[in-house]
Structure formats: C-alpha cells, structure tokens
Amino acid sequence: MCGIVGYIGAKEKKEILLDGLQELEYRGYDSAGIAIIEGEKLSNFKAIGKLENLRHKTEAYHSEGFGISIGHTRWATHGKPTELNAHPHLGAYSYVVHNGIIENYQELKEELQADGVTFLSQTDTETIVHVFEKFNNQINNPFEAFEKTIEKLHGAYATLLITEAAPDTIFFAKNGSPMLIGFDGEDVYFASSDTPIIGKANEVYYLEDGEYGFVKEGKVFLFNAEGKKSFTKQALTADKVSAQKDGYRFFMEKEIYEQSYVMTETMMGRVHDDSILFDELDENFFDGISAIKICACGTSYHSALASAYLFERLAKVRCDVEIASEFRYKEPLLTKDTLFITISQSGETADTLEALKMAKRAGLRSLSICNVDNSSIVRESDAAILTRAGIEKGVASTKAFATQTMVLWMLALYVGQEKKTLASDILKTEVAAMLKTPKSLVVEEKLHAQLTRMSKRYLHGHGFFFIGRDIFFPLALEGALKLKEISYFHAEGYPAGEMKHGPIALADSTLFTIALMPKSMHYDKIKSNVEELSARDATILAISPEPFELADDFIQTKYDSHPMLEYFEMMVVTQLLALEISVRLGNDVDMPRNLAKSVTVE
Ligand code: AGP
DSSP: OOEEEEEEESSOHHHHHHHHHHHHGGGOOSEEEEEEEETTEEEEEEEESSHHHHHHHTTTOOOOSSEEEEEEEEOOSSSOSOTTTSSSEEOSSEEEEEEEEETTHHHHHHHHHHTTOOOOSSOSTHHHHHHHHHHHHHHOOHHHHHHHHHHHOOEEEEEEEEETTSTTEEEEEEEBSOOEEEEETTEEEEESSSGGGBTTBSEEEEOOTTEEEEEETTEEEEEETTEEEOOOOEEOOOOOOOOOOTTOSSHHHHHHHHHHHHHHHHHTTTEETTEEOOTTSOTTTTTTOOEEEEEEOHHHHHHHHHHHHHIIIIIOOEEEEEEHHHHTTSOOOOOTTEEEEEEESSSOOHHHHHHHHHHHHTTOEEEEEESSTTOHHHHHSSEEEEOOOOOOOSSSOSHHHHHHHHHHHHHHHHHHHHTTOSOHHHHHHHHHHHHHHHHHTOOOHHHHHHHHHHHGGGSSSSEEEEEESTTHHHHHHHHHHHHHHHHOOOEEEEEGGGGGGTGGGGOSTTEEEEEEOOSSSSHHHHHHHHHHHHHTTOEEEEEESSOOTTOSEEEEOSOOSOHHHHHHHHHHHHHHHHHHHHHHHTOOSSSOTTOOSOOOOO
16 A cells, blocks of 8 residues: 655656666555656656656656655555645655554544644645644754654554655654665665565565664664664675566466466465475464464455365364454454464555454464565564465455465365375375366467457346355455456355345346356255256356356356366456456556555445
C-alpha cells in the first residue's frame, strides 16, 4: 500500500526516484510525486494516475550535484486521488512522504488549524510536516523537532522528511509500516521494500518499529525509545530479478503460466518419495502443539481455508482459520498448545502482521508462510517457510496462491509425519500426487483459447456464483475474488450445499454459476446441487472431468483421481476465465481500480 523511496548523495536524483517508484508502482498508483533539495534549489513534482504521468512532467528536469530527495507512489486512504493529495506534502519549507495511517491526525489538524495553519490536502500525512515545522519554528533544531513530531503520531507509519532547515539531511521514522535503508559508500537510499534499491545499494538495514533518526554525510544516526543505538547492516542481493512480462500481455497472465514451473521450485528439496522435509523447521517445532490457528487476508485467507481441511483430514490436528482483521478485535482465547500460522504473499499486510504480534504476546509459537524473505511478517515469526513463487506483480494474486496452497499441503503431510498421525501408505499416495502438480498447472493453448472464446458470453448479467464443496469451496471463494478484482462484476463463492438455503432465490438465466465439479470428491453431491440451480434456469458453466449434460458451457478437465490435482487444474481455469473477461471489458488487468498489491494499512 503506497511506496516510498529516498536518496541522499551526488548522483542524478530524479532517475533514482522514478526508477525506484517504478518498482513500487504495483503497490499503489493513484498518484506519485517527488521532492528534491539541492543547496538552495527546491524542486517538487506531482502527477495523478500512473507513474508515466510523473515521468512526463519531469522530462525537462535534471538534478545536479549533492542533494536530498524523496518520492512516493500513493494508494489513497484519506482524500481522493488528486494532485493536492499526492505526496510529498509541503509545509512552508519542508516535504514529507508517508505510508500507513496517522490515527490521531484529525486532532492534530484541529490544533494546527487553531494556530492558523492552512491545509492544502485532505490527507493525514500533511499533519506531519506542519507539526514538524511548528516545533522547528519554536526550537530551531530540525532533529529535535522531528523527534518531537513522531512522539505526537499515533498509528502506523513509515515516513521520510526533508527540510530547507537542514538541506543535507533526510529524517526518517518507522512504526508498523516497512522501511529500510540501503548503503553504497557515501550514498544512502531509503525504500519501503528492497526492490527499488537492488542494484544500487549493496548493504541494507531493515528498520524496526519505533526506530527513527537522520542521515547526514553518508552516516545514519539511529534512535529508539531508549536513545541512540547501533545497528548491523546486512548484504543485499545484487541480482535483480526484475519481473518483466516476457511476451505476455499482462503480468497476471505471465504469472498464471509460471505456476507450473514455480511449483517445482516450491517443492524442491522438500518433497521426497516417502517423506516431506522442511529445513526451516527444527525437529522439535511441533512438540507440545495440538492445534493450529491460521490468520490471513484475501487470497491468502482462501489458501488457509483449504488447508484446514487438509490439516484435519491428513494430520488429524485441529485447525481453525480466521480473517486477520476480525481476529484482531475479537479478544480471542489463545492457548499455548496452538501453533499460530500466518499466510501472506507480501509479508507486509498490516492486519496479518498485527494478528501475529497479538499471538506472540500471548506466548504462541508462530510460523509464517510467505513469498517475501525479510518481510515484516517473516522477521516477526519464530519460523518461516518461503513459498518461492518469485516476484508477483499482478495485483490479483495467482501464483502466490498456488504456492501457498502447496506449502500448506506439504505442511499438513509434514505434521502428520512428525506426529505419526498419517499412515505411510497415505503419505506415499499424497506425495505421488504432489509430484504431478506441476503438470496439472501447465496452461494448454487449447484451453486458453476456449476460455477466451467463452468469456464473451459472461460480460453482463447480475452476478456470478462460484460453487464447490470441501476444498473446492475455498477455491470457489478464490475464483470469485479473482473475477471481482479484475472484472468489477459481483461474484460470490459459496459452498454448493448452501445454495438451497437462500442464494438459490437469485437464480435466473442471467445468474452465472461456475460449478467446480471434481470427480474425486463428492461428485454426486455437487451434481445434485448444480441440477437444482439448472432447474431454476441459472446459466451453468461446469468445470469437471465428467461431461455434464445440463451445463450451458463446459470445460473438461483432465485429472480425476486426486482432489488436489483437480483443485490446481480448476484453479487455472478460474484464473484464465477472470483474466479473459477482464481483457474483453478493457480493464487494467494488472492494476485494477481501487486496489494495491500490499495492504499495509488497517
Ligand atoms: C489477492 O488477489 C488480493 N489482491 C488480496 O486479497 C491479497 O491476497 C490480500 O490483500 C492479502 O495479501 P497478502 O497475501 O500479501 O498478505
């Protein structure tokens, strides 16, 4: 959610900022802006919409010599996506960029307005720069003014501030939103994740919550509530795996096609003929654990829901799953025999991170399943299993979901194996199916073409129901989420057996039902559910290995012997269907409206 970059040094600053923001654009693309101070010269540019608008606006500008600079790409939280609401926000002589939410901004704003300060934007961020200048005007000491400013802020933030009162210094603070500092000799970089600085910096320090300070003359002065503190830099990888589209029309399309390959990566070194190994977990990790609780959001929540069936069925361990934003405020009863698992593609989702912190405070052992190493959730957890999906740029998650599901399936087997609750012949059968997964994910040209043709029949109507039973119910939820994210149609996932308890009232010819009808799991049950809908004239798109005569449209899948193989094959069908509907509607597939890749606000 939003992206921050910063740079202090003698290199050309505009390009560093714009290139960095390009890497972060998928996190928010309502507007973008940069501010640069070089000696006496202050430059500031903002543009609404995609970054290319800002590039266009800054074409004639070039920075020269030593200077300080900050940039931001925004996903709107307070105030519309306008130029005035774009960061950096200006005071009388300072600029600020910020990720997160200042919860007490209204109160601070009212105090400042009572002092005669005029606000230009509707954002919470603008209060930071005015509070800073108020203090600095009183004490004429920019660092102390900054320190006093952050003492006043409640909420989650990662922020950078530059000011003409200290034209050789960048001030920074982090609490609840990610931020790191990159180093290359005298040059110092800031960013809200490491991609913008890979290839530029060779060492990095990931700021902890409550840390703040300033950078001057290539040196970082770091503080927290206890005072000045030292820190240790770590090496930053130099090889930039910059995700390119490789001939695909969209990142999402490329990522769907990559699923087969990345699945092999996910399994590498972990899946053996008759056992599962996780080097990340020490052998006593599950000692004393008799239940599992999983917290996640969105797509990650759907992978969690599917895994609950697997943990109970295969490992015989009680497992319940909660949406992280609900879990945080329900005053949950937590017991230390529960392993707390968080699932997150980005590793920065605020609700999931806070849920994890709550569980840790309650003394629970924690494990994260994540796609981004060194992310906040990974660093906060006792142990982490990386999904190895590679950078996912499409805002609508695909390969991250597939690999999360795979890791969870492996983990269910691993727990059963470690706790000796899973018979060795079942383990072998599961592993044999697992090894076939990459094949089940290969996108066949014929299937893609069929879905492209079919998609034109689904551009109207009053809604979509994705229905399934057992693990195919979470897959239905995920299919519906994918469609709604990029088509903007109303779509719902439902347990097939629940339709008759109310939703069937909506059935008519323009209610599109996407029926997940696996052969290896409850086929006859779901068939009856779909027949009930067909009898009410709902339009049925059936996805099944078994021909179904009542289907208005039919996608025949190939796998019919193992539910997980059917699951992955059907997942691809639902992803491609959503993609092709979105393409026909002319929507922005990779950056759908109102969304951002990483949701670092509550
Ligand atoms: C997925 O398509 C979504 N964009 C969204 O639901 C996402 O899964 C959710 O915000 C959680 O993100 P995370 O996995 O990075 O924690």
